[in-house]
Amino acid sequence: MPLRNTLSSKDVGTLLKAGELSFRVGPYIYNLHSSLGQLAEGLSELYADFPAASPGDFVDYAVSIQRGGPLSTIRRKVQFLFDNQGSFAPIPIKQAYAFMEWGMNWCVSVHANEYLKLHAAAVARDGLVIVMPGVPGAGKSTLCAALGLTGWRILSDEHALIPPGTSRVVPLCRPVSLKNESIETIRAFDRSARFGPVSKDTHKGAVAHMKADLTPDCHDQEALPAHIMLFPRYSSVDRQELTARSKTESFVLAAYHSFNYSLMGESGFAAMQTLIDSVECYDLVYRDLDWAIEAVGQLHDRARQP
């Protein structure tokens, strides 16, 4: 494998300030522009190993986080711009890092309709993917982070991109977004986990992002076949269990967790058919990460038996 030109060899802050920080995330090129120091720090920590874009690469998503003028400077607010257009109300400067990450998610959520997009984490081992859809707060990111820290390849914490007509998942590896108690849970789970800035008092509480490109193949672009669809749910009171679930109901639930299933119309239905036909479906209720990782590992091993 050729040695990659990664951001670690560059001065991320200087490039960011000049609007020349461009890197590849799965099939897309992001260009980021900001003069905010906290963004440069976070990006240096979490994106250092991302492949830098080559000169002349087409930029899919041009993102800018900027102070909006004297008044916004006094109010300590910044603005998220996509293609130089303001898409959201100004946000407190201390939440800028989390907002940048959300904004980068938003770019994919509202575009990228060449794929069936599920709101799901996706992890892989032995070249096979487990897709984990879930509503915010279900515990999918916490489980995804823990799996990543125990050797699984993180394909995405947020979007499972499925090319229609296939049951494959296109990698879109970016930092894992953790909220509130999950931040300390993952810090305690693995003291070596690397985090970006903590954004406090956001509409979701405290938010921090964990470095997710932890395996040698994490930036490979080849789509990998999915073989399990797992619906994780954290519960501090319910019994921990892994149970098979109906494929039919999983179809409808996965459609519910899709960003663009309805938008795609009949082709979305056909894409979901292909995916559901190819995966085994399970519910996972967990409270203990070690137990959950063991259960997911055993499930994966069982499912890959011919």
Added chain:
Amino acid sequence: MKYRVEVPGRFHDCGEESVVYFDLQSGDTHLVSDFAAHIIALLADRTMDIQELVTAVAPDIEADDLPALTEALPDILAELISLEIVEQG
């Protein structure tokens, strides 16, 4: 009263007790019972009244189950009408 499905939709049948139905007209996806899916398929094929539907489903239903399903038919049709899958007229 006659019933019909004007534009036949798409089914995804995993061989379970329910079936996914995609309504091509509305773009909506529904989770329906396998019996309701059978009714939709029959009404997509041709317009029928309740008695014709009972006759049409009879060969595919266990004789013991037929009375209960026949009794449930008006409610199933009412629900499919409320979901705008089936039209009456």
